[in-house]
Every structure is written in structure tokens, then in C-alpha cells.
Amino acid sequence: MPKLKTEEIQVNFGPQHPSMHGVLYLKVTLDGEVITAADPVIGYLHRSMEKIFENRTYAQCIAIIDRADYMSAYFNEMAFVSAVEKLMEVDVPLRAEYLRVILMELNRIQNHALLYGTLGMDLGAVTPVFYGQREREKIFDLFELAAGYRMHPNYFRVGGVKEDVPEEFLTGTAKFCDNFAGWLEEYNTLLTGNEIFRVRTRGVGKIDPTWAINAGITGPLLRASGFKWDLRKNDPYSIYDQFDFEVPVGTQGDAFDAFWIRMAEMEQSLRIVKQALSKLPDGPIKAKVPLNVRPPKGEAYARIESPRGESAVYIVSDGSNKPYRVKVRAPSFLHIGCLPDMLRGQLVADAIALVGVVDIVMGEVDR
Amino acid sequence: MDSGAIIGMITLKGVLALAIGIVNIVIFIYMERKVIADMQVRFGPMRVGPHGTLQPIADVIKLLAKEDIVPAAADRLLFILAPFIAFVPAFMLYLTIPISENLVVADLPLGIFYLFGILTVVPVSVLIAGWSSHSKYALLGGLRGAAQQISYEIPLLASILGVIMLTGSFSLVDIVKAQQVPLIKLGAFTILPRWFIFLQPFGFLFYFTAALADTQRTPFDMPEAESELVQGYNTEYSSIKFALFFLGEYSNALIISALSVIIFFGGWSGFGPIPGVVWFFLKTYVFVYFIIWLRSTLPRIRIDQLMDMGWKILLPLTLVNIIVTGFLMIGR
Amino acid sequence: MSAVLFYILSAMLILFSLKVVTTKNLFHSVMAAFAVLLSTAGIFFLLNAEFLGIVEILVYAGAVTILVLFVVMLTTAGPQYRITWEGTPKMWTVIFAVLFGGMLGFVVLSIDWPTARPAALTDVTRTLAMRLFTEYLLPFEVASILLLAALVGAIVLARRD
């Protein structure tokens, strides 16, 4: 009797597909519903950002790097600015550092709220995305008060921030902090505690910590695998050593853990924002650095903990007012590199959940 | 009456049933949009008519005005045929639904059996649509949809066998009439009517779960899992053909709501001076609301979990339900 | 009225049956079979055998067609698969066709067909159940055991790889 063989189908997920995050194009080979191979094709959003930097002054670069990870622009700015500051050995005034931390942590909340919504959407729940969006709007309003822009703020400067925040920003942030715990509760009732959601994410796409480290997985995904590592705690930059917060760690390394860590991180970010607000010192908001900076010849590498993982900027300076070479280490870029291994053997539906939980922003991947 | 008049009567009744069906589907669609919008902290349609009440009509006009595309690689004949195979059975179902004691096109002695017989034809249309589109998303969606529907038809039918055993009839009118006697009586007042929800609570649970899965509503909307398969088996469909699929699906969801009222919640029976028709629609729309509510809150179950649930949990449980019902009937 | 319907249904039945064996597209063949089953159900309805008609739709047109479609869609080399006639020994085909046709013809001619339409039963299900579980219990049980054996056999075959 001839062996009955089911036919393998190659399906293209993206670049135009309702559930793909941005313009990611996944070539997936399916055996029935099981993925046998996946090949991510990227570059649809490639804007040669790193090359453009080489022809722009440092101040101009900040405006452009906002567009790298467009969901968490403050982190891009922070990585870039702190690399330049390392190069120039500038001491940033304390008030500026505090403002940076407040904005970055608000940005983290905003980013995770989006992930909460889109992951729900990926799993077929249509409502969470609206709840996530509701809080993001409030955070964007705060950003607008601080920087004047909602998504691409261009707010951090080498040696400080652009200008001091208005009083409404501080009161607005305080009010947001008071309300957010309740909203987080809503999030958890709607999705985290849902039986179907748990069944869909528990045990899906398990990540082993040793493999994850070798594959360059960082951030919430690495913590989900059970490896407790947060740059803010373990290699503190800025003033993160002055805050009291916890690093949530997963136990099983599956999609649910990765999702849960995002929820827990929102809580911790909220704690940091509250502490920073209460401790916010007075003083200058910018060190004595000209806008058109000319860092000395040399190079610097600055890493920060962005919502997606370890975000880093490597700058080579030739002493002029334009960087000689800028390399952006984008966590999503490397996570996409891990996707083929993570997706092999998963079901199609799980693959969508996994891509959702990995939290990819194509602006950062393609730069 | 001569035969011509009889045929005329039947045609008239059929057209009436179709009209009632379509009007209710339009209400269903509008309600779905509004209720979901409310649950998602937004307004939903507001522009067309007062509070967007004319939105479904605008939608239909929009769909009709769209270009009717047949993909070049599609199997033309089957591609065109599939929406009709989905739509026609969906509306044949209305013929046996008793809206009130006299408002029924045909009270067939095998009413329930007829309904489920017609429902089995729907997955064929899903498969044809998926295959003939010559698109991978459609193919996968079609395979999923058909597999899901045929696996849930068995528990669906088995879950209401308990009721049929208690009634001794397949006729929907008989089933409602069997529920119009009181179950618990205090003097002349009926405290609890003999609705089958009280006699067959588990049967109802199984029925509703299986019915949701059979009509592909959330959380079982696998064939149209838009996050995976774009739009499932009707990805390649546009214009009037898409509208037919769309209407067919909503019609099926409406039918299962109406059926749960008829089989488990006493159909048109109610109390007070309010006519039975009102009671019937009131109860039906409670279930419609429930279905919409589920859609707005729940994520989607995975296809293998769905199959497991159908074959390994629901089917054995419904069979147990039948056996227990049988024993109770003998024991009484 | 019913005579006209009967002729229409019979014509459909014959035409689609021919389509089943003549079309080279496997999927079309299954679809034609689906139409055949629906027409058969229609003829059952005309004969006042609603129960059988509905079972015909429920089991054959609904479930069996879909299972066949699954097999067609999942195991062959894509939707464009075509049936070919190569490798069939033609002589044997003709011999078997003639023998089978002769057998059918003999059966058809030898039976004394009732020409009157049977009266509609009032309580179809009950009558059917009574008959099935008393008079025809043995054939019923034998058939179910046979089906069970087929089921087990299918599982064994499918699991063997």
C-alpha cells in the first residue's frame, strides 16, 4: 500500500497580513497545521538610518533615532544620548535624569499596554486592544505636555533634556499613577485570568535560558525563561540604582510567562514613576553642552533596558560634529533571528501568539 | 382550495419567513456592532441614521456596489456556487421555526431532524469556497471550518436528544407545547414552567457550546481566525458573494439562538397579556446578546483544543446525558 | 406535480452520476456525487420517506462528502490533480462492467415494483425504531459490528506508518 503523504504548504505571513506586526514577512512551511520551517524576510522598512546618521549632526540624529523603535522613542534617544555622553564624559544634572526616567518608564507602560492589546488581538480577543489604547492615549497626552510631540518626542539632549516640563505634566503624571493600578486590574480580569487565554499561551514556545542567552534573547523574553537579568538592576545606568523596584522573572519560559512579565513590569514601572515623582529635585535640566556637540575622537557603547530588551548604541566619533559610525543594537532584530527556532514544531495559531509575544517593532528591526 | 392556491400560500409564507429572517439579521448585525462598541469603550456606527441605525443597510449597499472579483486561478463554477450553497440552506431553516403557535411556515413532524440535516450542508459550502478560491488561506480556513462543523454536529444533535426523548416528538411546535405545562405549581399559579432548561440543564450547556462551535462564533471562530488566516475560507470573496456568506453566518447564529429558546426556554410561552411573538423575540435576543458578549470578551481557542473538546469531552458527555435521561424516564 | 419533480430529480441523478465517472477533476467528481446524493434525498422525500431523505442528507451529503473532500484535498498533489486512465487493463474493465450491468439489469427486471406511492406514516420515527429493534434486530447488530470492524481496520491501517 503506498504511503499516504500529506502535502506541505508554504504560506506567506506578511508583509501584508492582518496579524503581522508591521511589515514582517514570514515564509512558513506547514505540514497540516504544524510549522516545519520559518524564514523571516525583513528589510521592508529599511531607511538606512545608520548611514543617515553619518551625515547629520548629533542633535539631528536624536530626531531621527526616534523613528527606530517608534513605539518606545524615549529609549532610542536615551541609548544614543548616553553613548554620546559617555564619549564626552558629561555629567547630567539630576533633575534631567529624573525626568528621563519618568518619561522612559511611562513609555515602557505605554509599550506594554500596546502589547497587551495586540496579543489579545492575535489570540482573537478584540476588546483588549481598545483598553490598551485608552491608557496609551493618556500617556501620549503626557508626552505632549513634556515634549510637545506624542510619538517622536525629540526631547532628550546630550547632557540633559530639551526644556523643563510644565507643572501640568507633573500633576497629570501623578493623577495617571493613581488611576493606573485600577486599569491594570481591568487588564488582568479581561485577559490574564481568562481560561482560554491561559490554555492558548501556557506551554507555547518554551524558551530555555541557556539557549536564549546564546541566541541573544534579551529583555522580557529572557526573564520569562527564568534568567533574572535586568540592566536597570544588574548594570545600572542613569539613576536606576536609586529606585526600589523588582525584576519579575518567569518560571516556564512560555508565552504566558512572557506576557505576564509585561504585566508585572507595568506595575514596577509605575512604582519607579511614583518614586521619581516624589523625589524629583529642582535644578538645571541640561549640562553646559552646546547643541552642536563635537565629541572627542573615540568610541562608546551604551546599553539600556528597553521594553523589548537590550537596546544599545555604538558610536564611533572622528572628532567632528557628525558621528563617523553609529550602530544601533535592536533587540527585535535579534529576536526575529530566533523566530525560526522558536516556531519550528509549533501550530500556526501558536506561531501568531509567539510573534505577538516576542513584541517586534519593524522600525527597529530594519532601522 | 385548489392546488394553485396552496402553492401560492406556501410561497407567500416562505417569502414572509425570508423577510422576517432578513430583518432579524439586519437587527442582529446592528446590535452586534453597537454592543461590541459599547463593551470596547467606543460608540460604534453613529453617522448613518440616528445612532447609526441605517448602518447595516448602508453596508449592504456598499457590498453590492463593490466589484465582484473572481480570482483568475479559481475554479469559476464552484467559486460562484459556494456562497449559494451557504446561503440557501441558511434560509431554508426559517421554514420550521415556530415564532408563535400559528406563525410557522411548515410544522414538520421531523422538524429538528430537518434543521440539522440542512445545517450539515453548510460545511460543504465552506470546503468548496476554500478549495475553489485557489488560495492557501482559504484552503486552510475551509479545511478547518469543515472539520469543525462536522465534528460538532454530532454533539449538537446528541445534546438535544434528551429533550426529544422527553417530548417524544421531533416537531418544534410539539416541543414548545410540551413546555407550556407547569413544573411546580402553587395553587393556580405557576412558579416554574416545565421548560426543558430545568429538566435538561446539562443538555442545554452542551447544546449551546456545540451550537457556537457549529456556527463558528467566538470563541470557536476558527475558520475566520483573521490573525492567522486573514479571513479564512471567504478571503477571496467580495461583493454580493461575500454578503451571502456573511448573511448565511449571521442567519445560522440567529437560528441557534432561536432554537435554544424553542427547545429549552419555552418558545413563545410567557405570562401576562404580552403576545407570544414578543416573548419569542425577547428571549431570542437575550441569546443573541449573549453570543455578542462572548465575542467581545473571549480569545479564540486553538484548533486542536477545539477538536479535543468536541470529540473527547462534549461527545461522551452528551451520550452520558442521553443515558441518564433514559434511566430517569424509566425510573419514573 | 410530483411526477414532474420525479422526472427532474431522476434526470439530475443520472446526469450527475455520469458526471462523477466522466470528469477528470477529482474535486468536481466529488461535487457531482454530492449532487447525486441530494437528488436521491429528493426522491426519498417524494416517496414520503422523509426520515430516510434527511438521513441521506445528514450522513451522506453532509458528513461523507466532506470526509471524501478532506481526503482529496489533503493527500493528492494539490487542487489541480487530475484523474488519468493509464495503467488500467481495459479488457477486464469491460468484462466487469458487462457482468455488473447484467446483474443490475437482472435485479431490476425481476422485481415486481410497486407503482402506487406508499401512504405517509404518521409516526415515522417510532415505527422505524420499533421495526429496527424487534424485527430487524439481528441485521442491525450485524451491520453495526461490521461497521465497527471497518472502523478498527481503518485506524490500524492509518496508524501503521
Next chain:
Amino acid sequence: MNPELVDKITRKFPDVAHDISLDYNVFFAPKDDYLRLAEFLKSEPDLAFDHCSDLCGVDYLDYLEVVCHLYSYKLGHHLCLKARVTREEPEIGSLTSLWSTCNFHEREAWDLYGIVFTGHPDLRRILSDDDQPGHPYRKDVPLENDEEWLLRDEKTAEDYGLPLGWERSADA
């Protein structure tokens, strides 16, 4: 990273130059030592660089440089490994077998700088088009569409088996 460890590395690899002018340690590995040094850095228990944070190419006009930032989760120290390759023959060993994260990094460096990583399992273009001529991030690439430059890089494109679709665009 403490000086003893630096000593240990320089003793083991005498050809490796060490630069202390920055806030992190930089090691310049000759092409032949590059892979061996990387392996040593990863496997040695008191170095234990288990995390490859970043790998990129830099064009210094006279030569190309591969810059690799390593970090040890275990011991918490950071190191920068550099290797120079010539523009004419930009070939260097691949670190993919040591840190699988280098797969994408090296594909990017190949795509943008044309550095060939021998031993890489899947060295394809990643960000730019498959039929893109040349390597766009090199410093000598003109920023405007320059016909002369496009033609100059014909050989490189051919060598790596890339489709040559760009002549048409140069005509147009």
C-alpha cells in the same frame, strides 16, 4: 574587567593588541587569531563571555573593521573584540557557531559592509534588496545614484553570485 584577565588574554595570544584608552577593554585580534580568541573568551571559566551583545562592521577607508561587543552575564564584565580586514579581501571567520545570535549580526555586516564571514550557515542579504549592487554602508558609496560607482562594483556582485539587475536602472 580586571587587569589580570587582560594579562591572561595577552599572554595566551601575544599577537593580540590591547587598547585601554576607552572605558572598556578593546582587543584587536589578527585575522587568524580572531576565531580562536573568541572561542577562548567564551569557554574560559574566568572569562565566560556568554552574551554577544553586538557585532557590526565599521569602514575606516583603509580597512574594514569587525567590532564585536561581548558581555558576561555570569561575571558582569564587558569586552570589545575587533578584527581588521582589508577592503579587497574582506574575509573573516564566523562566530555563529559560538553565539547563534551572530547569525543575523553577520548577515547584516555582510549586507551593509560586504564582510564575508566564512563558515556562516546562511550568508544572504538581510536588509537591502537581494539584487542590490555593492554594499551600501561603505564610506566610498556615493550618496546620490552614481553610475560610475555602480559599474565599479560589478565584480563584487558577480563574485558573490548576486543577480545583476542594476545595469538597467543605470540606463534609465
